[in-house]
């Protein structure tokens with residue numbers, strides 16, 4: 001979501017006459033788009049701002065702005081901490097950014113704009129700053145109503161709000177006319193799409209509608225809350241032919257006790273049941289997840305339940321993190337902190353096990369003829385192109401620029417930890 005917000009920021013400023021530069025020393029405007037989901041992300045912002053201070057001293061007209069979740073959370077406190085900042089803008093103030101910059105250019109004033117002012121309909125398309133891409137994100141909703149006890153998202157992104165189905169379909173149609181072949185539908189919890197618009201639409205309906213749009217070949221989505229993964233949505237994996245066979249379904253822990261403390265509103269058995277249904281509806285579906293280790297009060301037994309769960313499911317890939325306490329969340333009030341050392345040890349165990357599972361899942365594709373949407377020239381070799389399988393695995397193979405945007409069939413010959421290698425069989 002932050003990557004997509006950054007793309008929108010770049011596009012909006014390009015529309016206002018700014019142009020991107022490769023060297024920060026040449027910039028007249030620097031915007032940092034921030035994340036506050038973990039403490040480490042917040043610390044990175046302060047070090048980055050520290051590095052920018054000397055640029056501001058050398059070039060007083062330089063405008064430095066901070067947007068995103070940390071800006072939303074801290075507001076004017078960020079100006080107190082970093083007095084040479086010109087602008088702090090929140091997650092609902094992206095579209096007013098050109099106006100904010102014009103005001104700063106004219107008046108030299110410092111601005112803080114963090115009110116939840118923009119309607120969900122302003123999340124629509126802005127001119128792409130990255131022409132030639134064949135994949136695109138599409139925001140279908142914002143905010144979240146779930147209040148998982150460790151998470152700041154409901155505070156920094158606001159309550160859940162869905163865009164209208166017709167607006168989303170319009171946006172995807174425009175993207176298709178610009179050559180986009182694959183869309184990834186974005187929201188904090190896409191499974192609950194439609195609840196706030198009261199038109200009787202749900203996420204499954206939206207998938208069916210987008211599937212009808214000519215030119216779009218692939219649909220993906222992220223992220224899903226397990227409690228809202230309906231049977232109807234599971235069936236979409238067998239009924240909606242453009243829907244790719246991959247789901248990111250954050251489990252967070254395998255312990256019922258910790259799930260309860262996290263306020264996740266499902267049990268370990270519920271989660272396993274969803275995985276079973278997904279694999280029954282769509283054999284070969286790739287399932288990825290998130291795990292947090294070291295939640296306050298997590299015992300060795302709780303941790304073992306997570307390891308056991310990983311063994312049962314064998315995720316295709318995993319984002320794993322040490323629990324990071326965030327101000328203002330319910331979990332921040334829990335006292336039973338786990339030491340850094342235990343958190344690090346547990347994270348290492350999770351990551352080592354996942355590496356084994358990822359390699360095993362990648363190895364299982366060797367010998368398959370996979371459908372690949374070619375996205376770009378490989379970063380490692382000018383003679384190779386890169387694309388993804390429908391199950392979201394990166395594949396490199398010998399090929400030329402003309403293949404970009406084409407759907408091809410590739411024979412998988414080698415499997416690695418982070419990618420696959422293959423040989424072009426035919427252009428579809």
Ligand code: SF4
Pocket residue numbers: 144145146147148151152153154188189225
């Ligand atoms: S569902 Fe996701 S975004 Fe919403 S509160 Fe829980 S972790 Fe945060």
